[in-house]
Amino acid sequence: MELFFKYLQYEKRFSPHTITSYQTDLCQFQEYLKEVYDLEDISQADHAIIRSWVVTLVQKDLDSRTIHRKIASLRSFFRFLVQQGKLERNPTLRIKAPKLAKKLPAFIEEDAFTQLLDQSEFSADYKGFRERLILELLYGTGMRLAELTNLKLADIHLASSTLKVLGKGNKERILPLNTSLATSLSQYLVKRQEAFPNNNSPFLFVTDKEAPLYPKYVYRVVKKYMSSVSTAVKNSPHVLRHSFATHLLNRGADLGAIKDLLGHASLAATQVYTHNSIEKLKAVFEKAHPKA
Incomplete structure (x- = not known):
């Protein structure tokens, strides 16, 4: 093995x-x-x-x-x-897996994230800036949890308002930063330097003990703040990724562009978000159409 x-x-x-x-x-x-x-x-x-x-x-x-x-x-x-020549045939080829239940990706409403940032009280120290930026990066770029924790300082390019992430299969992709997110990143970097002037870690995020950020910490941050604006059973970093994709699609973004932003290998993985958009269209139709 x-x-x-x-x-x-x-x-x-x-x-x-x-x-x-x-x-x-x-x-x-x-x-x-x-x-x-x-x-x-x-x-x-x-x-x-x-x-x-x-x-x-x-x-x-x-x-x-x-x-x-x-x-x-x-x-x-x-x-x-x-x-490797250890076996003549694969005994799993005739194994049938149970049918998959179709689940739509969980996401938060568009106004919920703005409400989260406006109503939440982030402390004025390094921890507060770190927690806010974690939320903004997950929702503002749609990156995965592992991509977030592995971000390096060298991956941030504020001059061009972009950042580089290393995705699945070690595939690199460039993600754009909106003005608000670029500002938050700049403020965070200043706060990071103030808090740890002698820190030589290459990672963008470090803990209070100056160690690389770990996944459980990110889960705790997301759950802490999202529980106030979302009734989803699972308030996880991936819900913010789903929200990023769903909101882009709802506002008319091209499916191929969303695929590239998410780092999906094929459109098949991205198409699941179209179901959420169709459900929203149905809800609007039933509410607004006189014959619905």
Whole structure:
């Protein structure tokens, strides 16, 4: 498995987050093999054993998307074993995953984010500027959580009002900064320098102990402020990314442009946002049309 994880990291260039998910899934399957079938080697698992594991996942009422990911992890690993000549055939090829429930991306209303910034009380110290900028960057650029925490000072180009992010598969993309966001960034950089004049960290965001920012901190910041303006069950950084894309589409932005801004590999991933726009159009129609 270690060889497989190195393959994902260096050849497939998967993100650390994705590799961690693969590790979790394979270790869980390995534990199932030991406990139920007294097998140590994953490569000994056949189609029937893998199917029985999928059944147990369904019985545990796991989300269908989670089960799909776990099956995909196994498929990739067994495909790797076939490529390495360790197995003759991939036993996961006949495994059928449960149907995916169609979920529309959660997002906040357009006025909610403005309300969040206007009504929230951010402290005048470095922490307050950091928290505000985290929210503004997530909503103002649509970047992913990992892209935010990995931002470097060298990635910020205030002269051209752009910043560079490193996305999935180590793909770089340039994102534009609106005037408000560029101003917030400038103010934050001044505050950062005042708070840590001798800090040599290359990262844009640092903790109070001058260490690189970690994902849980960003989750806490988003939940803290969004809970006051959003009734969404999951107030996460990704909701702000969804809001960014949905609001752009609602205001007539080209789907291809949104795809590039989000860093999606294909339009298929971006098209999910059109469903939110259609639902909004239906609501407007039903409210305004005399015959609706």
